[in-house]
Amino acid sequence: MSSRDRILGRVRRALADVPRDDTPPVPERPGRYPQYEQAFPRPYLREHGARDVERTVELLAENLADYRAVVHRADEEGLPMLLARLLAERGARTVLVPAGLPPWWLSAADATHVPDRAASTPHELDAVDSVVTGCAVAVAETGTLVLDGGPGQGRRRITLVPDHHICVVHVPGQVVASVPQALERLSPTRPLTWISGPSATSDIELDRVEGVHGPRTLEVVLLR
Amino acid sequence: MSGTYLGMPAFPEAARDAVHDRTLRGNLRHATHTIRAKRAKAVAEVSDWAELREAGRRIKDHTLLHLDRYLEQLEESVTAAGGTVHWAADADEANRIVTRLVEETGESEVVKVKSMATQEIGLNEALLEAGIRAYETDLAELIVQLGKDRPSHILVPAIHRNRGEIRDIFRAEMGAWGRPAPADLTDTPAELAEAARLHLREKFLRAKVGISGANFMVAETGTLVVVESEGNGRMCLTLPETLISVVGIEKTVPTWRDLEVFLQTLPRSSTAERMNPYTSMWTGTTDEDGPRAFHLVLLDNGRTDTLADEVGRQALRCIRCSACLNVCPVYERAGGHAYGSVYPGPIGAILSPQLRGTASEIDASLPYASSLCGACYEVCPVAIDIPEVLVHLRERVVEGGPVVRNGNKVVLKPARGHAAERAAMRAAGWAFTRPGVLRAGQRLASRTRRLHPRTLPGPGRAWSASRDLPAVPAEPFRDWWLRTRGGKNTPGPDAAGSTGEDGLK
Numbered sequence: 001m002s003s004r005d006r007i008l009g010r011v012r013r014a015l016a017d018v019p020r021d022d023t024p025p026v027p028e029r030p031g032r033y034p035q036y037e038q039a040f041p042r043p044y045l046r047e048h049g050a051r052d053v054e055r056t057v058e059l060l061a062e063n064l065a066d067y068r069a070v071v072h073r074a075d076e077e078g079l080p081m082l083l084a085r086l087l088a089e090r091g092a093r094t095v096l097v098p099a100g101l102p103p104w105w106l107s108a109a110d111a112t113h114v115p116d117r118a119a120s121t122p123h124e125l126d127a128v129d130s131v132v133t134g135c136a137v138a139v140a141e142t143g144t145l146v147l148d149g150g151p152g153q154g155r156r157r158i159t160l161v162p163d164h165h166i167c168v169v170h171v172p173g174q175v176v177a178s179v180p181q182a183l184e185r186l187s188p189t190r191p192l193t194w195i196s197g198p199s200a201t202s203d204i205e206l207d208r209v210e211g212v213h214g215p216r217t218l219e220v221v222l223l224r
Numbered sequence: 225m226s227g228t229y230l231g232m233p234a235f236p237e238a239a240r241d242a243v244h245d246r247t248l249r250g251n252l253r254h255a256t257h258t259i260r261a262k263r264a265k266a267v268a269e270v271s272d273w274a275e276l277r278e279a280g281r282r283i284k285d286h287t288l289l290h291l292d293r294y295l296e297q298l299e300e301s302v303t304a305a306g307g308t309v310h311w312a313a314d315a316d317e318a319n320r321i322v323t324r325l326v327e328e329t330g331e332s333e334v335v336k337v338k339s340m341a342t343q344e345i346g347l348n349e350a351l352l353e354a355g356i357r358a359y360e361t362d363l364a365e366l367i368v369q370l371g372k373d374r375p376s377h378i379l380v381p382a383i384h385r386n387r388g389e390i391r392d393i394f395r396a397e398m399g400a401w402g403r404p405a406p407a408d409l410t411d412t413p414a415e416l417a418e419a420a421r422l423h424l425r426e427k428f429l430r431a432k433v434g435i436s437g438a439n440f441m442v443a444e445t446g447t448l449v450v451v452e453s454e455g456n457g458r459m460c461l462t463l464p465e466t467l468i469s470v471v472g473i474e475k476t477v478p479t480w481r482d483l484e485v486f487l488q489t490l491p492r493s494s495t496a497e498r499m500n501p502y503t504s505m506w507t508g509t510t511d512e513d514g515p516r517a518f519h520l521v522l523l524d525n526g527r528t529d530t531l532a533d534e535v536g537r538q539a540l541r542c543i544r545c546s547a548c549l550n551v552c553p554v555y556e557r558a559g560g561h562a563y564g565s566v567y568p569g570p571i572g573a574i575l576s577p578q579l580r581g582t583a584s585e586i587d588a589s590l591p592y593a594s595s596l597c598g599a600c601y602e603v604c605p606v607a608i609d610i611p612e613v614l615v616h617l618r619e620r621v622v623e624g625g626p627v628v629r630n631g632n633k634v635v636l637k638p639a640r641g642h643a644a645e646r647a648a649m650r651a652a653g654w655a656f657t658r659p660g661v662l663r664a665g666q667r668l669a670s671r672t673r674r675l676h677p678r679t680l681p682g683p684g685r686a687w688s689a690s691r692d693l694p695a696v697p698a699e700p701f702r703d704w705w706l707r708t709r710g711g712k713n714t715p716g717p718d719a720a721g722s723t724g725e726d727g728l729k
Contacts, residue, residue, distance in 0.1 A: 002311070007295075007528060008292050008295065010628075013628075014532035017534055040279075043275040121429075127474075142499035143499065144340060149510070155462075155512070156514055161429075166225070183480065188442065188445040193502065193503075199502065202259075202379075202495050203362070204417070206258045210493075211417060211418070211454045213455035213459055214454070
């Protein structure tokens with residue numbers, strides 16, 4: 001008897017007291033559970049509070065800053081100059097550029113472009129100063145950026161190993177209010193990274209300290 | 225390496241040293257009080273907390289009551305996405321599977337994300353026996369590992385250490401494991417975190433195998449979720465070529481959408497943040513991004529035995545947030561080590577005796593490691609009624625009865641050492657069903673109250689050592705009622721008309 005069969009058998013015996021008439025519905029098509037959703041009324045809110053789009057973007061900026069991300073604003077005309085300035089202030093000689101990042105974003109930057117390649121070793125990434133990416137969605141209520149590896153976002157590791165990450169968010173187009181709204185927009189088939197501020201720890205006396213293994217500086221540009 | 229939990233003394237003995245350790249008491253008090261206030265604030269920000277909590281409870285309960293179906297579906301989804309699923313009935317089997325998988329890669333070291341499940345099965349020790357070094361990469365786990373210590377908290381395994389102790393451990397031990405700590409290391413948390421960053425980075429960059437647990441597994445999509453703060457999780461999940469995740473079967477949720485509940489309740493309950501810094505979600509393997517091989521080891525190790533208990537199975541709803549530890553008056557004073565398990569605090573007091581059974585001294589004593597104050601139930605984001613399960617487990621320890629161990633039904637014998645309690649309860653039950661006997665007993669107690677000792681003799685001594693015996697009133701209530709009709713005519717029981725020494729009118 002395999003362990004799989006043994007464990008599943010134990011589960012079934014353990015549930016002998018449970019009436020089995022309310023078995024989980026079989027999906028009509030993979031990934032959809034209309035009956036499950038009907039059986040599970042969700043009395044919680046889709047978003048907290050009523051805000052207009054402008055206020056939602058403001059809330060995103062506030063919550064990003066609250067968790068120690070540095071927030072900037074730019075329009076399309078000003079973005080290249082802003083990115084060039086942020087990289088220069090940082091003293092970045094090299095910048096990681098994911099595939100699909102609009103070329104004009106970094107058109108004014110002096111730093112040497114390092115492409116995001118599958119063949120790069122972690123040690124090569126470790127030598128890069130900064131990384132610039134877009135994102136898939138940003139969550140205002142929690143101050144969270146979500147990257148899904150789409151165009152302009154690159155592999156998961158490029159936003160992890162360099163010490164300085166600049167993330168550009170299209171506002172209001174990429175901004176949602178809440179976690180439930182973010183999950184609706186995201187696909188589970190893609191690898192997802194949710195980022196809320198620079199890395200932090202509460203492991204020493206349960207006091208929060210920013211900057212452990214991920215980028216110690218997270219800059220967010222809200223692009224109109 | 226973390227020590228073994230075998231042969232731990234019962235909770236009261238284990239707690240005695242901790243309670244007398246002033247440094248430990250100070251460390252724990254500071255940390256738990258810091259986080260308590262923050263959690264309350266983070267929860268108050270969300271106006272639908274009660275609804276989220278109820279939704280979390282229902283999702284988890286539904287999953288547990290159909291766990292066989294969801295596990296089969298999870299296996300199918302993970303396999304379809306390029307992962308390989310293994311099943312481990314107990315700790316030994318899980319350790320064998322993981323050891324074999326690491327050996328097949330030809331590597332002799334692995335990096336680990338903080339994982340309760342791998343602590344529970346003693347994976348690091350098992351790997352070491354096979355000549356494989358496992359490096360813990362979570363800051364607190366690193367502190368514990370370097371200090372040859374044991375974790376004492378679910379979220380913050382080194383909560384029992386203060387910054388000065390951490391600095392001393394880093395200075396003394398880091399060199400033996402890799403990059404030494406700077407000679408002039410101070411005890412500021414930022415510098416300690418920096419030392420850990422430098423020490424661990426070389427390990428991350430060369431690691432070929434990563435080992436993790438998971439916070440959630442989505443049956444419908446095959447997605448695994450790891451919620452973390454430091455980025456060590458992301459390092460272990462994305463840099464190595466091979467990823468092995470060891471996850472308890474109860475971590476399953478049915479649908480992608482269900483995550484919207486727990487991603488709101490978990491961060492606020494555990495670190496008291498709106499959202500933790502990093503959450504990783506992956507479904508099988510992805511071409512040219514992250515590990516090329518993904519193995520999921522589904523762990524039973526007592527979980528199906530727990531599931532067989534209609535009252536106790538709710539403990540499997542736990543999402544390991546640790547809020548119950550941080551509000552518990554017993555945990556705050558006794559610390560985590562006294563619980564003799566990787567799951568300390570209130571949740572540990574109901575989880576360990578169910579996962580491991582109540583045969584050992586420590587496990588039989590854990591259901592008593594509580595004042596039943598109920599603070600843990602109040603803060604639990606999936607509404608586990610911990611006091612209810614504690615009382616249920618106490619009954620099981622004292623009375624014995626049918627339970628499931630390793631998938632087999634067995635009948636527990638009543639525990640030794642509770643004979644006096646059982647006799648007293650039986651006598652009380654007998655007297656309460658016989659009004660005449662009860663009245664006679666109460667009158668006798670009242671008339672002899674001047675002779676009563678301050679503490680109980682014999683088996684009651686332990687109980688009265690930490691409690692005042694209740695004072696016996698001058699006359700039983702029922703006699704007083706018969707005599708006065710509820711205070712309408714009020715001469716006292718003694719001619720002096722006293723109301724009894726306890727001042728009851």
